[in-house]
Amino acid sequence: MSDVILSAQSVGRTFGAFRALYGISVDFQRGKLTSIIGPNGAGKSTFFNLLSGAFPPSEGRIVFEGRDITGTPQHKFAALGIAKSFQITNVFPQLPVHENVRVALQALASRYQIWKPRSSLPELADKADALLETVGLTDRRLRAAGTMAHGEQRALEIAMALAANPRLLLLDEPTAGMSPEETKAMMDLILKLASERTVVLVEHKMKLVMGISDRLLVLHHGELLAEGTPDEIRHNDTVKRVYLGQREH
Amino acid sequence: MLNPHLVARCKQHRVILAIAFLVIFPLLMPFKAIAVNILIYGLFALGFNMLFGTLGLLSFGHAALFGGGAYACGLVMLKLGLPWYVGIIGSVLAGMLIAATIGAFAIRTRGIYFAMVTLALAQCLYFLADQATDLTGGENGLRGVDLNTIQLPGFTLNFVDPLTRYYVVAFFVAVALFVLSRILASPFGAVLEAVRENEARARACGYNVRMVRYLAFILSGGFCGLAGALQALHLSIVPLETLAISNSGLVVMMSLLGGMGTFFGPFVGAGVFLLLENLVSLWTVHWQIFVGAAFVACVLFFPRGIWGTILMGRGR
Amino acid sequence: MDGITPDLLALQLFTGLALGAIYVLLALGMSLLFGMLTVVNFAHGAFYMLGAYAGVFLLSIGVNFWFCLLFAPLLVGSLGLLCERFLIRHLYGRGIDYPLLLTFGLSYIMIEMVRILFGTQGLPFDTPDALQGASDIIIGYFPTYRLFVIAVAIVVIVALWLFLERTPYGLIIRAGARDPQIVRILGIDVARVWLVVFGIGTGLAALAGLLAAPLQGASPEMGSSILAEAFVVTVVGGMGSLVGAVVAGLLVGVVVAMTSLFAPEFAQVAIFALMAIVLLIRPQGFFGRAGLMS
Numbered sequence: 001m002s003d004v005i006l007s008a009q010s011v012g013r014t015f016g017a018f019r020a021l022y023g024i025s026v027d028f029q030r031g032k033l034t035s036i037i038g039p040n041g042a043g044k045s046t047f048f049n050l051l052s053g054a055f056p057p058s059e060g061r062i063v064f065e066g067r068d069i070t071g072t073p074q075h076k077f078a079a080l081g082i083a084k085s086f087q088i089t090n091v092f093p094q095l096p097v098h099e100n101v102r103v104a105l106q107a108l109a110s111r112y113q114i115w116k117p118r119s120s121l122p123e124l125a126d127k128a129d130a131l132l133e134t135v136g137l138t139d140r141r142l143r144a145a146g147t148m149a150h151g152e153q154r155a156l157e158i159a160m161a162l163a164a165n166p167r168l169l170l171l172d173e174p175t176a177g178m179s180p181e182e183t184k185a186m187m188d189l190i191l192k193l194a195s196e197r198t199v200v201l202v203e204h205k206m207k208l209v210m211g212i213s214d215r216l217l218v219l220h221h222g223e224l225l226a227e228g229t230p231d232e233i234r235h236n237d238t239v240k241r242v243y244l245g246q247r248e249h
Numbered sequence: 250m251l252n253p254h255l256v257a258r259c260k261q262h263r264v265i266l267a268i269a270f271l272v273i274f275p276l277l278m279p280f281k282a283i284a285v286n287i288l289i290y291g292l293f294a295l296g297f298n299m300l301f302g303t304l305g306l307l308s309f310g311h312a313a314l315f316g317g318g319a320y321a322c323g324l325v326m327l328k329l330g331l332p333w334y335v336g337i338i339g340s341v342l343a344g345m346l347i348a349a350t351i352g353a354f355a356i357r358t359r360g361i362y363f364a365m366v367t368l369a370l371a372q373c374l375y376f377l378a379d380q381a382t383d384l385t386g387g388e389n390g391l392r393g394v395d396l397n398t399i400q401l402p403g404f405t406l407n408f409v410d411p412l413t414r415y416y417v418v419a420f421f422v423a424v425a426l427f428v429l430s431r432i433l434a435s436p437f438g439a440v441l442e443a444v445r446e447n448e449a450r451a452r453a454c455g456y457n458v459r460m461v462r463y464l465a466f467i468l469s470g471g472f473c474g475l476a477g478a479l480q481a482l483h484l485s486i487v488p489l490e491t492l493a494i495s496n497s498g499l500v501v502m503m504s505l506l507g508g509m510g511t512f513f514g515p516f517v518g519a520g521v522f523l524l525l526e527n528l529v530s531l532w533t534v535h536w537q538i539f540v541g542a543a544f545v546a547c548v549l550f551f552p553r554g555i556w557g558t559i560l561m562g563r564g565r
Numbered sequence: 566m567d568g569i570t571p572d573l574l575a576l577q578l579f580t581g582l583a584l585g586a587i588y589v590l591l592a593l594g595m596s597l598l599f600g601m602l603t604v605v606n607f608a609h610g611a612f613y614m615l616g617a618y619a620g621v622f623l624l625s626i627g628v629n630f631w632f633c634l635l636f637a638p639l640l641v642g643s644l645g646l647l648c649e650r651f652l653i654r655h656l657y658g659r660g661i662d663y664p665l666l667l668t669f670g671l672s673y674i675m676i677e678m679v680r681i682l683f684g685t686q687g688l689p690f691d692t693p694d695a696l697q698g699a700s701d702i703i704i705g706y707f708p709t710y711r712l713f714v715i716a717v718a719i720v721v722i723v724a725l726w727l728f729l730e731r732t733p734y735g736l737i738i739r740a741g742a743r744d745p746q747i748v749r750i751l752g753i754d755v756a757r758v759w760l761v762v763f764g765i766g767t768g769l770a771a772l773a774g775l776l777a778a779p780l781q782g783a784s785p786e787m788g789s790s791i792l793a794e795a796f797v798v799t800v801v802g803g804m805g806s807l808v809g810a811v812v813a814g815l816l817v818g819v820v821v822a823m824t825s826l827f828a829p830e831f832a833q834v835a836i837f838a839l840m841a842i843v844l845l846i847r848p849q850g851f852f853g854r855a856g857l858m859s
Contacts, residue, residue, distance in 0.1 A: 052453075078455030086453070092446035103443045106436055107455035112464060113436040121436060164455060307662050354844045360661050361605040362804065365796035366844065372793040373837035380830045494789055498669065505666060535681055541673030548667045549655060 005030040005168055005198050006051065011060035013046050020046040021222045023060060028168075033194040035201040035209035038219035039242065045087060045172065047219060048202045052084040052170045053077040064168070078107055083166035085157040087173050087202075093146025097137055097156055100145050101128040104163035131159045135189060151182030158189065169199045175208065187212065206243065210234070218242070263512060264423075264430050271419045281411035283527060287520045288415070288422045289480045294503045294515030295429065296344075296472030301501075302509030303433075303441045304465055309364045309497050310351060310371030311473055316492035317347040317374065318474025319481040320385060323394040328384075333396045337421070337478050344474020345467050347374070352466040356459055368494060375492040391487040408482075418479050425472055430512070432468065441465060502544050508554025517556040569826070575704045577826050578819060583711035585818020586718035587773050591791065592798040592810035593725065594769030600805030601738060601762045604653060604664040609770050609795060610788030611672035615641045616771025617783035618679055621688055630693035634717070637775045638768035645767025646760050654759070672788070679785045687784030696779075714776050721772065722811060725765075729807075738762055797840045803853025812851060 010023040021043045028034050036044050050057050056071040063069065064080060072080070092100050105124045132138050135155040140148060145156055154174060161169060174190065175183040191212055193199060203209045209216065209230075216233045218225040226236050233239055275284040293315050300306045321343030322336035329335075355366045378385045385391055399406040399417065407413050432438055443451045444461050452458050481487045490496065499522075507518020522540060529536035551558050591613060598606050606612075619637035620630075628636065648671060656663040692710050699706035729735035737753055738761070774787070781787065798817050802809025817836055824835040843850065 073457075074452045075455055075457045078453070084453055086449070090447060090450045090453070092443055092450060094446055095442060099439070103439050104454040106439060107451075110436045111440055111456060111461075114432045114438075114468070115435055117431075117434045118436055118439055160450075160454065305662070307665065354841055357844060357848045361599070361665060362800065362848075364605065364662075364665060365800055366840070369793050369797050369800070369837050369840055372790075373834055373841075376833040376837075380834075494793060498673075501666070501669065502673075535677050538674055538677040538681075541670050541677065544670035544673065545652070545667060548663060548670060549652070552659075552663070 003030050004028065005065060006200070007063040008047075008051065009061045009063065011047075011050055011057045011062060013050060013055075013058045019222060021050070021057075024219075024224045025060075026217060026224060026227060028198065028200055029215065030167075030198050032214035033190075033199045033201065033212060034215045034217065035203055035213040036217045036219060037203055037206050037209060038225070040204060041221075042219040043222040044202045044204070044219050046222075048084075048087075048170060048172050051200070052082065052172075078164040078166070081164070081167040082170065083161035083164040083168075084170040085154070085161050085172060085174060087176065089150065089153045089157060091145040091153055091156050091160065094144055096142050097145050097148070098125070098128055098132065098141040100156055101131050101159050101163055104160040105131075108164060127163075131162050134162065134192075135159045136185070149182075151178045151186065154178070154182075154186065155189065158193075162193070167197055169193060169197055170202075171199065172202045173204065174201065175203070175205070183208070264427055267426055267513070268423050271423060274419075275412060275415045279527070281415050283523060285411075285415050285418050285483055287516065287523050288418050289476050289483065290500070290503060290519040290523065291516035292422050292425055292476040292479070293473055294500050294507065294519050295425065296469045296476060297500045297504050298509055298515045299429075299465055299469040299472065301504060302511070302514070304445050304462060306462060306466075307360075307364045307501070308355070308367040308466075309494070309501065310355075310367030310369070311469075311500050312492050312494065312496035313351060313367075313371035313374045314344045314348055314470045314473035315477040315480075315496065315500070316378070316487070317470075318344040318477030319487040319491050320378065320391060320477075321474065322478035322481045323391040323487045324384065327391070327393055333399075333482060336394075336482075337475065340474040340478030340481075341471045342474070344470035344472070344477065346470075347474075348467045348470025349463075352463050352470075356463045356466065368497065371492065371497055372494060375489070375494075378492055379489060385487075385489070388489055390489050391481075392485070394481045394485050394487060396482045396485075414483065418483065421475060421479060425475060426512075429472070433512075437461075437464070502540065505547055505552075505554055506544060508557025508560070511554070511557050511560060514554050514556040518554060521555060572704045574826075576707060577822050579702070579707050579715075580711065581819030581822030582815060583714050583818070584822055585815035586715045587777050587814075588794065588798050588818050589718050589811050589814030590721060590769050590773035590776070591795040592802060592814045593722070593807060594766040594773075595795055595799050596802070596805055596807055596810045597762060597769070598766040599799075600807070602657075602664075602759055603661060604668070604763075605661070606766065606770075607665055607669035607792070608648075608672040608675060609668075609767075610790075610792030611675040612641055612645060612767045612770040612788070613774035613777070613791060614679065614783070614785065614788035615644065615675060616774030617690065617778040617787065618683060618688075618774075619771060620775040620778055621683065621690060621783050633775060634772070638772040641771030642764040642768030646764045648767075649760055649763035653763070654756070676785050676788070683783075683785075685785060687782045687787075689782050690778035692779040710779055714780075717772075717776060721769070725807070734761075794836055797836050799850075800840050801843045801850055803850030806850070806852035809850055809852030 004027040006028040008024055008026050010025050011021065012023045013021040024047065036047060038044050049055060051062065053072060053074045061068055061070045064082065069080065092103070102124050105127050106121065109124060110121060132141055135158050137152060137155055137159065140152060145153060148156070171190065175186050178186060187208065190199060190201070201209060213230055215227065216230055217227045218233060218239050220242050225242060226233060226239050275281050278284040296314065297308065297311050300308055318340035322340040325331050325336040325339040326333060351367060351370045354370060355363055358366050379387055396408045399408055406417065408417060440456055440461055444456065444458055448458055477491065503518035503522045504515055505518065506521050507516065508514030525540055525543065526536050529539050547554060553561060591609065595606060595609050598604050616637050619640045620633045623633045623636055624630070653664050653667060656667060696710040696713050698709055700709045700712055729739060738758055794817070798810065798813045801817065802813025817839065820835055820839055821832050825832040
């Protein structure tokens with residue numbers, strides 16, 4: 001089988017009269033950590049949303065593991081093996097942390113069981129505990145998710161994304177709004193995850209992803225400006241020009 | 250936020266507590282018929298609450314489910330000549346079927362559209378029932394839904410006696426409460442919570458939110474249909490008004506007054522509404538103004554309803 | 566089908582247009598309130614009813630019908646202003662259900678107030694003398710009053726269009742609907758815009774009720790049944806779309822009229838069947854914005 005896990009083929013998107021993305025064609029390699037970067041307004045979020053199934057592209061195709069998944073509704077992505085985290089933290093705020101993960105796990109196990117109690121699925125609770133440990137939230141398990149610190153909520157989101165046991169993990173600005181300590185913890189976590197599965201990140205803090213990415217995609221004004229290894233991108237004149245004036249964090 | 254420990258303990262035993270309360274309830278009321286009505290409308294509001302309290306879907310057409318169940322029970326007994334308990338089963342099925350039909354159209358819509366579509370489709374059923382006079386009795390309603398005695402192994406229950414009638418109705422309501430608590434405690438119940446908390450997140454986890462809503466609608470229909478059957482047996486008649494907008498509006502009012510999203514709120518709401526109606530109408534025939542004003546006050550100041558506000562207060 | 570001549574069909578079409586005119590006025594008001602304020606006015610039927618009763622009241626104190634056309638909507642619209650200012654405004658942040666529920670509760674109160682003041686029985690409403698009888702409209706004789714209703718609707722549609730599209734205030738209203746923040750930054754009092762929009766919306770409903778009164782009398786319940794029909798029109802036309810309100814209003818009116826000709830028992834049901842079909846094919850309505858649905 002080829003090494004390409006996800007392929008965007010001439011993918012574009014318009015919103016009414018506004019064109020957010022021009023035909024982007026790019027392949028994502030299995031097992032690698034790819035980061036999508038670009039200045040604000042480059043179309044990164046739109047591209048991310050297309051890849052993660054939030055809405056379909058206006059043109060082009062998206063192919064996952066050889067299957068055309070263009071236009072597949074959002075709720076089918078988890079079963080396909082693709083999981084995402086949102087740009088703005090999106091958890092179940094009033095539910096306990098443990099329940100957040102448990103219910104994410106339940107989606108692939110039993111959805112419409114109306115008679116037996118939840119305790120009849122103990123394996124879900126155990127797996128939830130394991131996932132919480134992976135992201136370092138074990139001592140938060142009974143707290144209401146919405147009362148946690150921002151960084152912890154983002155970690156929870158990652159745990160929920162992992163519940164689908166995804167082969168492809170899509171993360172939208174995972175360190176947004178985090179303190180330096182939280183950022184470091186998140187980056188460590190992402191590296192750990194990247195060793196087991198394919199990870200695609202969207203970030204606008206270029207410095208953060210330079211060190212950890214296998215590949216970089218640079219978007220600008222809705223187009224693919226450049227792609228390559230961090231070294232190649234670092235020495236790419238066009239990219240340097242575009243980022244001139246953008247403060248590096 | 251509710252105090253988790255207190256509420257958890259009450260929740261564990263809430264069905265037992267409820268049954269205990271149900272047993273003594275008629276003795277607290279000015280007269281038995283009110284107690285029966287509170288139970289019937291409380292159950293109706295409970296079914297409604299499944300959609301609104303649990304999922305935030307505001308339906309203004311729930312009279313179709315309630316009335317549909319009532320007519321189904323009556324028709325099973327009168328046209329098919331089957332016993333009353335088959336009528337009850339028929340009413341639950343009818344409620345679910347009507348919900349499945351209305352839901353097939355309405356679930357495609359969101360928010361305010363949902364309210365309008367459910368209202369309009371319920372009106373449709375109302376007009377159809379009005380026209381089908383051979384079947385439903387049209388304007389005069391379906392008459393003769395009589396239940397006088399209930400034969401149980403060993404003894405007979407006199408349904409005509411108000412207190413016995415209350416306990417029979419209470420029995421079905423208790424069963425319904427039990428079923429509801431099972432549903433809420435089930436994996437599906439967890440899905441309902443998740444969808445209410447954050448729909449986008451639920452979808453990303455892999456839940457088909459539309460299907461979840463549709464199923465909740467159908468379950469809601471089952472409860473409302475049962476309530477309708479109980480009313481048919483209680484009144485011995487199914488008036489056409491059972492399907493009218495006013496009835497849909499009534500259950501919305503009761504739910505909000507009591508408190509959506511709580512287990513007993515619907516019954517509190519039904520109780521408050523019916524007691525207000527009975528007490529205020531002793532003084533003036535225009536009791537609706539007071540209920541309307543109370544409702545407006547709730548919307549503005551007590552969005553959690555009476556029971557919900559009490560629960561919140563105790564939780565601190 | 567003997568006896569159904571083209572002329573008869575055409576006349577029935579006009580009946581549909583007259584009925585549709587009422588629907589259009591209602592739907593315009595409702596769409597305005599939703600499009601500009603995101604408020605679903607469950608009291609819209611009650612305001613409609615108040616319009617009819619305002620007419621009854623004004624006539625009883627000697628105001629002639631022509632002035633009623635102006636004052637009844639003004640009176641009721643003012644009540645609408647008060648409701649917006651003191652009740653509905655509190656709920657704007659809270660989610661789309663709350664104004665809906667509030668207006669629903671308001672309708673209860675309004676209907677009961679009318680019962681207290683005017684009694685629970687319906688009241689007759691005479692067609693003004695100048696508009697009685699029938700006029701020759703080439704294809705046959707058609708009730709003059711119904712022609713008048715169609716004419717009023719046309720005038721109102723044009724006036725509303727001119728107001729929204731061609732006047733500075735209309736521009737502000739439309740801008741406020743799109744982006745209240747910008748309007749505020751420009752120094753315009755957004756609250757006053759809301760107030761005016763609510764007044765216009767409810768005033769339109771009242772006008773519809775007043776026009777309908779000679780056709781069906783005035784009763785406290787007249788608003789409840791027409792509310793469902795107004796919702797159908799809005800769903801079919803597209804919530805928030807004024808063009809949709811006009812097109813759908815006329816369409817629904819014609820559908821009802823035509824069904825009354827061929828299958829009178831199902832005239833009412835036909836409206837809802839139409840809505841069901843539209844929902845299946847195009848859930849956002851003919852002119853609605855797709856994002857409003859799932």
